[in-house]
Amino acid sequence: MTDLIVSCEEGKLRGKTSLDYHGGSFYAFCGIPYAKAPVGELRFRAPQPPEPWEGVRDATKEGYECPSLDMYFGYNIGHEDNCLNLNIYTKEIPMSESFRKKPVMVWIHGGGFMYGSNKADHFGPYYLMTEDIVLVAINYRLGIFGFLSLEDPSLNVPGNAALKDQVMALKWIKKNVHNFGGDPNNITIFGESAGSACVHYLTISPQTKGLFQKAIMQSGSCLNVWARGKPNAAEVAKCLGYKETDEKTVLHRLMKESARTIVNSQFKIKDGFFASQIRPLGPVIERPSPDAFLCEDPIEIIKSGRHHQIPVIMGYNSREGIFYELIRRTRNYANLQKTLELDVPYDCDIPENDHEGRKRVAEQLKQYYYDDDDICEENVKTRYLLTGDIQFVYGIQKAIQLQTKYGNQPIYVYRNSLDGPLNFFKKFCQVKYFKTAIMINFFAKMSGSNAVKSIFQNLRNKLPSNTIDGVAHADDIFYLFTTFFTPKIALGSEEDLLIQKFVKTWTNFARYGNPTPEADEIQNKVIWKPIESPEIDTIFDIDRHARLTDNMELDRMKLWDSMYSKYTI
Template sequence: MSGFIVDTADGKVKGKVCDDYLGGKFFGFYGIPYAKPPIGDLRFKPPQEQEPWQGIKDATKEGPACPSRHLVGQYFMGKEDNCLNLNVFTKHIPKNDEESLKPVMVFIHGGGFVYGNNKGEIYGPQFLLIEDIVLVVVNYRIGVFGFLALEDQSLGISGNAGLKDQVMALKWVQRNIRHFGGDPNNVTLFGQSAGSASTHLHMLSPLSKGLFHKAICQSGVALNLWAKGFPNAKVIARDLGYKETDEKSIFEKLKMESVRKIVNAQYKIDEDLNPDQQRPYCPIIEHPSDEAFLSEDPVEIIKSGRYNKVPFMIGYTSKEGILYALFGKIIPNKLPKNLEHEVPFDLNINGDADKEKIVKKKIRKFYFNNKELTGDTIDEFFHLKGDLGFKYHIQKALELHRSTNENPMYFYIFSHDGPMNLAKDMALKEHRYTTLGTLLLASISQGVNWVNKLAHAWMKKIPEKKIDGPCHCDELSYMFRQSIHPKIEPGSQNDFYVRRMVKLWTNFAMQGHPTPHRQDELLNNIVWEAITKDNLNYLKIDAKLSMDMDPDKAIIDFWDDIYSNKN
């Protein structure tokens, strides 16, 4: 392969030749800036268009993350300047305008709006690029830098800067992706967790109209409780130790504050995504304006039908709640005895002891059959956390869309307990620091296969709690190459599950249907049926694929009853 200099609308970029996991070749372009550096007066502001550069920009190395802490190591990482960058991966660079263009997939990373980046450590392109698509993986501002929200409209910080970064990246794709062989008229936006909620929000935002044509939401929607923010100047001022209480004074100090101090302050909040706590650094409903990303309640937008109606896939893992063990706060023999954090804040009864007692009593009966919370009820506790943290609001969003979106909608549940369910592996190991050290060894030993094998063999020896079902994030292990993965042997089980997952997702991006061909042995010759107004069809992604209907109905009915009686 040759010819890896591409002339974009902003200037020339030089990429490099990469290998997919099966030995095929593709081009990688890393750290391409899509907006001006958000520094100086642009800190916290909506993104501004990138200015053209002279010469050839080196795009052979990953760009910096946006300022934050590493999700696992918890060390400081990132830079303000050039954190608004994206990576592009393509099999073919066109030599003229007559060559056919390929479907584009734009991925938005998760991390609860306070963690994450587009680096290959977690989002390696080597799996998806076995298919003939163009992949774009986007950085956006997170935490205070991406989601500072001030009530004083004169200050011009209405919130959602991180989501506006994503809009700017999508505009970059529209201007430039054909130079990388991608079709700007066939763009699939997809994301996981906070990236999934972001994807859903782009369906609802007027700023994103026409910038994508299909969407995939993996374990997150705009209705999830952890995706609902509030004006947060006083929160960050408190955690930075400021004495000022008015927004203007706080804002002036924040503009001059060091990056590290802001990052350290934003993690002082003990965030466990508990439903009783509204989170400060995430999407917010802004005051109406031409620049507002979201100025109306998502529920009302969907009900009205005034949104970007595109075909979409949506789903979740069967045991999302195992995620909460990753925080290190859910310990089997030390579960919270009185369910103090399980009453949703949007019931508006927090602080009313009598009403909270009624809700807790109902939760205890439904999930625990009135048993005490002990190590024997850890599985039930994971169900509770996953149902309220993810499943219920995802299904409610889907229920609303069924009434207003005439495009095909495909629902899935990822139930596969496979050998590459790395999030679950990490969450349920009993010796956390031994586990982290072993994962680090596996991560840095990619060039030495025997060391990687040894690390994974040792991982299997670390005791773990036995829980059925995949964790939040586990499906990512089958669509992105992650640095801690063992080498995947052709023809192995891992190879089969990766190729199957990649085929479903790229089929949808290419043709608008995840199973367009009835005869496909890789996909069990199954046809993934779209949902209808009457039938909630879904694909169960397990060791084998199968179709079913009306999943988790008892869960949805239970929480419907709680919410219908919230007053």
């Protein structure tokens, strides 16, 4: 195909040919606008459908990121104009009516609702495109742009603009993906961390019925303590230095601010690392309206059985809380606390002014996790366990329990224990000279030569590191996507075989609704079956040798259940 042109509803697109990491060819169409640019009166508001264009639009280059800071190096990135774009990767363009459409996988990136984009530097398609799927990676607005939430209904900024962006993207995909070889009736949405929480929200919103048929949630749930925001005019005004806090004035001033000023200011907000604090910037429950993304507490939706009844994969990494190391290396307010009062969740059934009650719960947590030990650097690994449980594992397991009890579709539960050579997030957390590691990776990113990049990769690997057991938060990403610091993967190498454990299993689910439709060597001939009861009886443990295990976290989850009396079923 010498001139790679595909039509969509808005016009024609010119794509390009690329190669997966095994050397197979696929086609890429990048920077496709799925909504109008969120500028002018559309800043902070719900997205609007895209406008058509004349002629053939160049889709060989990626579009802008949504305004934010680079998630690795902290410099300003993005532009509001055409940041609501998506990238489509496909192995084959339909040339006849008899074409057999491919399963579609839609990636929703994470980044704490503050960082991230669909750029191949961070989420390269080169692993997943070894399989015969259509992969779509979307952008959505971040930080204040995506989560400004005002209570005055006349201002028309109720919140959840970022989630409404995702809905708009899914509508575009549903209408257009058949032109790229995708099956609009076989769409799987998947995401990690905040992207996974977004996926979960999408599965409970009435606005998304029929837009997808399956979902994969990696290390994130809408029941996690960090996945809920609140009306935030006061916090936004404070971070921007506004003396006025009334919503109308705040919005009026925000509409005139530069994107860079808003981005730089929003990172002054201490946004929800500690469980005791509801984060200012995140998904909210809106006033009822025809356009609202979410009008009820997610738990009430799930308990009523009104969440989408679709097959799902949900799971987490074996030691999610290792990410605490990265947080305290990059945040001056996240030092090791000597008490656990900041870890008592804000949504526990404890009155806000009951300080003694909060202390009692903190002591209960300390007794369980630390026994008689003091909280100190020598036992910081206990901090990892506690952080992982409250920030990730508990909310994920609670969601699984509820959806098993009040749903009728298969739920496949996993624990990722694969501690391999591509666990880069863990490498960042355990390296002793953190700033040096960041500098080396920065130069690797900026170098235009693979040979120079390889030199910096070797330097990075020689840095001394601490020893930490377990799989850190976000380590699973690097077995599904390439990044700017991914080394060259040799066919048949250990890395190649481990990548295929995720790629084959995830794409099987997208194709069949079953991650292991047959026993094969990739997953050690183990058949991954959906759980049969809310107690989460069997978990599929992803490792070099996959296995079925009991719920190792069960006792710890019972402790957290005892604190969440308002969630008791």
